[in-house]
Amino acid sequence: MHWRTRSRLMTALLGTLTVGFLLYQWLPVFTLGLLSFSGPTGGTTFPMNGVSLHWYRELIEASIMNDFKPPFGRSVLLAAACSVVTCVLAVASAQAMRGRFRGHNLFFYLLLLGIMAPGLLVGFGVAIMGRLLGIEPAWNTTAFFVQVSWTLPFGFLVMLAIFNRFDSRLEEAALTLGANRITTFRRITLPIVLPGVIGAALFGFTLSYDEFPRTMFTSGADMTLPLAVMAQLDRELTPELYAIGTATTLLSLVAILACTLILVSLRRTARPGS
């Protein structure tokens, strides 16, 4: 076979594989979205039995049994809290890493462990710890504690990447102009890395909002949204879950979009003097 034909064949093959996988990956999500608009008698699969906003209305006018509003409120509050704490700690620890203190490698791996360790084991472990210490598990105490250990490492990695690209000559310039370290950090460093910090915050928000393996063991009686969805899934799969899934996915997409835009704008402003 001619070498050029063979190369084109390879491209076609890999292209088919890629496009095929993308379809495979997206079709269920689209189906979910589509089925969430089915009529009141609609089931959990095709045919759709009419088109309506019935299941979204159901979400809003829910009975006490499957009311997703309180879990949603808790999830948003928890995610916001995680995102703020993640921001502060991530900036602090990334700045600390720039100081190359003794043991900074160990510190790095400690944070990485938060990503690598399976949520199931972390959640279970924290549940045991809570019981040993006699702490009643609750969504705003133990669950918050364990969720930050999940969101913080990602924020930390984002900030590390941001500081990596940061040109520290800008700080040197400020220091030679008579600003002390704290003023320089506040007036020069922080404004420049701010878009990255916001990115880390949004990142932390979505991670916390979608988290379930850790929360499952540590949230006590009042559930967060993913747990409420799981509970409903155990009882019965209804198009209502599709509606909530669609809404949640759209929310995540908005957050990702914002995140991307911020990172792109950062890339533009991070290059000094050009």
Next chain:
Amino acid sequence: MSTIRPRSLPAYLLALPAGLWMFGAVVMPALLILWVSLWGGTAFGPGNPITLANYERFFANASYRGLIANTFLHTLMLMAITGVLGYGIAYFLVMKVRSRAWRTALFLAFIIPFWTSALIRAIAWVPFLGVNGVINQALMGLGITERPIEIFLYSRTGISMAQVSLYTLMASGPVVYMLAQIPPSLREAAMTLKAPPGVVFRRVIFPLTLPGVVIGQVLVFLSVMADFATVQWIGGNKIALLPNLILNFYEGAQLRAAAVVSVVLMACMLVGTFIAMRVVDIRKLGT
């Protein structure tokens, strides 16, 4: 010179809160699990005698041993599938797509689902896999089968199908990164030295992406080993792997047993990661 002095006290102080938090929320719990797994007696509290009896009981049960093997096999299969699929996609995106806009679009289409809820994505598979699901409807519509096939939902096949869509990105991402690092001139140099494309791939491209492949495989390994959720939702209560056992024991208030399985799972993951890092000695690549 920067806003932080190397090895200064402020550097320690800034690192301290995050360090303590991570230690308290990740390292301590792991140690506690290990401790609880060694408890004798029946009470919940620090006064229990230390014993290996819990482990003996666990390993004496043949079905549990089988579960470990099963979990490993299932994970290995997923590593193989996502590895091949992920490499192919990464290679296509980086090396074959010429237009920048297309590459960005395809890459976003690839990566975006990763940032949405895994729970929702797993639920999304249910209408696909059921007896009256989309796949069966399509198969019957195309005349490939006459009656719906029941192998999808509540089966290994269905679980694997969902997991492939969840984890291929993990296998692919590090490879994309490594491929993008390779200067095009290396390929060209190999070609002018008389290496045809297959040899260029085998001798230059693949060895240079090997670290990415290994990292991707480790990520998939860790994720699938611990993925109780997909197994539970797609598999119903009919299929269980090692992580589901933890949950079952926990819900049955058998904390010691749950801790034992947790330690076994942790050990498996550590050993697997260690082997992966050993199998490919990054320093000896390509010699």
Next chain:
Amino acid sequence: MEYDLEIVALRKKYGGFTAVDDVSLRVGKGQFVCLLGPSGCGKTTTLRCVAGLEEPDEGDILIGGRNVTQDPPWERDIAMMFQDFALFPHMTVEKQVGFGLEMRKWPALKRDKRVAEVLKAFEIDRFANRKPGSLSGGQRQRVALARAMITEPRLLLLDEPIGALDYSLRETVMIELKTLQRRTGISFIWVTHDQNEAFSLGDLVVVMNHAKIEQQGTPEEILQRPRTPFVAGFVQGNNVFHGKVEDVRGAEARIGTASGSFVVPVLDLKPQPGQAASFSVRAERLRPAPPEGWPNRLATSCRTVEYFGSVRRYILERPDGEVMKLDQFGAEPAFLMAEGAAEIGWPTEAGVLHG
């Protein structure tokens, strides 16, 4: 006559941008050819077409008389040296240099022997078991060269091969490469934007601009007889004038420009009155206070003087605002003072009419 390389009417487009336009070139046996031009002029694309790394849209490429236009790089009798050397980061120097022989399926024993010889010849045998990451720029350059030369190709293509080296190393490496080329008889096609490299190394210098060949010839021809205003302007030390032919008298033509009209020899050209024309005068041929007999004179003002040691260069402003350069042997006392009016001129035979 057998040619190592023939390029016939080569054309290459990227979308709407023409990178190489109707380029033809013949390289005889064992020649050192330099493709010279500003960045984006198409010299690298031409080289990559020869290597087979780019597919030309039109035209033919013959290596050693065989048409290879449709052949992939790995089937052409060439080797290439890249600007960044393109060393394989995961292979030791030994493995790297032996790669080409391995691809040609040399038996291992014979290959090891040959690699050892080449490493010794290039004085890199000390690094045989090291990887490129731990080598200096000069050592990498040697490894890249050894890797390309070991297969003894008919053509060696070099894309700015010393551009990545420290300035102090370049001179030495240039001399070594020239000697190596002479000794091996392999034709070198050397792409560069540095005219010093091109003129000191090339048997044949090919000046390119805007995807086309402007002029090709020996270094002397290009320096003494630039054929186009671009070549004259690109080669250092020329003053270029644009204008119209006013009239032709025997072997001399009068060219009217914005700065006045000047007499130049017609050389082998046949200028017609009314035609657009350009000519150039080398900076070292200009003199201040020209003698009575010189027909070419010009009132200028001196802006500044640059002293290079061997040369003193006066930057002069022409009446039309353009800048001119006048060079003087550095050891002589200065002709002119900076910032003053100066009349300058040149003998008729110093002018070079383009075309």
